[in-house]
Amino acid sequence: MDIRGKIFNTQHYSIRDGHGIRTVVFLKGCPASCVWCCNPESQGYDFDLYHVERFCAGCGRCEQVCPNSAISVVDGKAEIDREKCRKCFSCVDICHADAMQKIGTEVTVDEVIKEVMSDAPMYETSGGGVTLSGGECLTQPEFALAILEEARMNGISTCIETCGVCRKDVLVKAANLCDEVFMDLKIMDPEKSKRFIGVDSTSILENAAAIAKLPWVYFRIPLIPGINDDEENLQALADFLKESGNPRIKLIPYHVLGVDKYPRLGREYEWVRSSKGIDEIVKKAQEFMEARGIETEIA
Incomplete structure (x- = not known):
């Protein structure tokens, strides 16, 4: 099938993105802009230039x-003027140290299905399959839906991970092509959601309600x-889950694993927080939700 799309990574042998051993295809682009995002390279729809300074040999070829004239070598390391850079990726082609990388x-x-099928023996023994993630995989709807359809035709279990910032009809169609769907409900209050993830939560919750009764x-x-x-946020979440007919939630602990990615993209990580004490925060949230009749699991 000649439908084309943009991805930025394919992760094999994942055990955290659905049942069994899975191949996770990360689609590029996301309409949200969460201040804590651990995959900033996923946000833009265009390809990105990634600079890993510690790999740089200072050879000056780039x-x-x-x-x-967007690159200069200062103190033995390449520096990029991001305003001048037009992402032609000539520097990537010439860099033997892999310090300059093209993301996407x-x-x-x-091509996606061929790579997914290479892991088929793992799916057969573990009950795994393919998971589409991102970014937001459903903002490339034709591409994402085609992958799900082709995977099912090949007998491969399908799953999506979504933030819900997408067209409702696409989400519903994708959900019905999946064996599992994982959807994030991050912030319930619309204004607070707009502030911290860049998107009003109203449409996200409407989308969530549209698929909530599907048991997967x-x-x-x-x-x-x-x-x-x-x-306040956890109570609103508990109320929504009960009203939606899907009273269960997976808690994902905050981490700082993506912090180093920001300077490599020429960006700053604005939400600088320590993950110290997160276990206690998760425990309290679990107790709070379970006391309100919500089945809770720590992811």
Whole structure:
């Protein structure tokens, strides 16, 4: 199938993104902009230039080939003027140290399915399959739906991970092509949601309600200290889950594993917080939700 889309990674042998051993295909682009995002390279729909400074040999080849004079070598390390950079990726082609990297590639549905099928023996023994993640996988709807359809035709279990910032009709169609759906419900209050994830939560909750009664849909909340771990947000979440007919939640502890990615993209990580004490925060949230009749699991 010649439908094309953009991905930025394919992770094999995952055991945290659905049942069994799974191949996770990360689609590029996300309409949300969570301040704590651990995959900033997933947000943009275009390809990105990633600079891993510790790999840089200071050879100056990237400076020589850059047609926009966007790179200079200072104190033995390449520095990028992001305003001048036009992402031609000439520096990536010339960099033997792999310090300059292109994030993202365009692939066809057939190419994705071929790679997914290479792990088929793992699926057969573990009950695993393919998981589409992101970014937000459903903002490339034609591409994502085609992968799900082709995977099912090949007998492969399907799963999506979504933030719910997508068209409702696409979400419903995708959910019905899946064996598992994991959807994040991060912030319930619309204004607070707009502030911290860049999107009003109203449409997210409407989307969640549209698929909530499907028994293979699981809602999740990444617990971010100081943003959504307060009792007001958790109470609103518990109320929604009970009203939706899907009274269960997966709690995802906050971590700082993606912090180093930001400077590699020429960006700053604005939500600088320690993950110290997160176990206690998760425990309190679990007790709070279970006391309100919500089945709770720590992811």
